Amino acid sequence: MHRRLFRLAGGALAACLVSLSAQAAGDPEAGQQIVMKGDGQGAPCVACHGLDGAGNDAGGFPRLAGMDADYLAHQIRSYNDGSRVSPIMQPNVTKLSEQQIQDVAAYYAGQEVVASTQPAEPDAAEMALGRKLVERGDWSAYIPSCDSCHGPGALGVGADFPMLAGQHPTYIAQQLRAWQAGTRHNDPNLLMTGVAERLSDAQIDAVAAYLSRLPVTVSGGQ
């Protein structure tokens, strides 16, 4: 009896949450305004992430175009709650409301991905090591393949496992080291933490180089 009541209540709550998130879905046009002008205090997003949302390797600015909207929104909230620390990025989003966060996320998620140019091709041995980690992992150090969570071709799976293909190598390497240093700990259930802390320096560089050269196809398919 009790259990049934609980289930009913749980079901109603879940239904509410679904309709709430459907209502509150971001408005990409409102998002574009914010991207061009900023949050009213920090710099406009385009200053670093570019007009095309492609970011920039040398600056350590990630590509945002074509990434999952809920993933991006979660990252902005993470900068604001301190579970992800970046003195460069964080000041630009402190003034955004929850609705505005969803708006910018929706804008970037819908933006077309342009092929980005990466620094000079690393040597074949480094690429081979990167490929091995992405497709097979390194079980001798208990590292599952990146693809086993980030999906085939590292193109991402839903809101929790972001696309890594075609991301800038400097940024990828920085994030893996941020997990090691503890300045990023916003991953659900520490699922990425364990993997990141087992990677060696050489593995981080190799995997960043390899991932940055994987082709991006945004299909939105589940």
Next chain:
Amino acid sequence: MKTTWYAMLLALVAAPLQAQDVKVPVNLPPMPEGKYVHEAPTLEDLEADESINPELKKVILKGRDMFINTQQFRGEYVFNDLSCSSCHLGEGKLNWSGPVWPAVTTLPDFRGKNQHVNSLEERIAGCFSFSMNGTPPEYGSDDMLALAAYHQWVATNAPVYERNIGGRGFGHLGREMPADISYEKGQVVYEANCAICHGEDGAGQKKDGQVVFPPLWGDGSYNWGAGMVRVYTAASFIKNNMPLGKPGSLSDADAWNVALYINSQERPQDPRYTGDAKETREKYLNFHKYSMYGTERDGRTLGQHDNTGSKPFLKPAALKPRTFE
């Protein structure tokens, strides 16, 4: 002498430091002393080994590809969403994740599950028939030989008929379910730790039609005759392999709770079904006494149905007794 000192010092200093630093430790059971611990060869070893005939290399690699991407045989040998490597992690080499090579060095042998002496091919056929809800490649066929060649290569240098094997199977939680294990607690564990990948409904997740996170119940999962339906087998697998990348992070009790939860959900019929789940349970009680098959849950008998998933038959022809007469 010097190096020994150095190593001891390092061990003393490094061990506590590491334990503090690491946020997600790899908590696998210690390897009991006196066991044979296998070092499986790597793909790089295979590529570099000039003593292996190139044609054999090709066949081993084909077997490896069949093992990790078994979905290429969907609708032929496989009728669910799994690959062999979904349960045998690390390409079938990882300890405590059902490493497959012991089948090469311990078979032919008698198996309780089918009550006769089995070959390696029959062992592989067993996982196709139950775990993959399918039907095996024909005995002696190119596909079967390629898989067998892969298994045998993984067993390179392991002693034949050695039975004292470390890390075999999935682990160490024992066969008897502790008393205070419950479905309700299992559901809580599931929603907090597993649903993010395997889905609220246990159906797993696909991306562009490719399986990323395999289903734990329902039509796309292992059938009611698979080793994984034994609650103790699932509990040990989960304890030492799940959540992915975080082995040993659940308590023993929570591994049991969640194993009971996922194995109390519906899945495709046991190929040995007689038409009555309770009767089938009794007939194969040496196996099903550890599963929830044929027991009651929410007023229904688990496994009392004709659903074979996407498989258009119940029992693969390869499942037949041997008498050696």
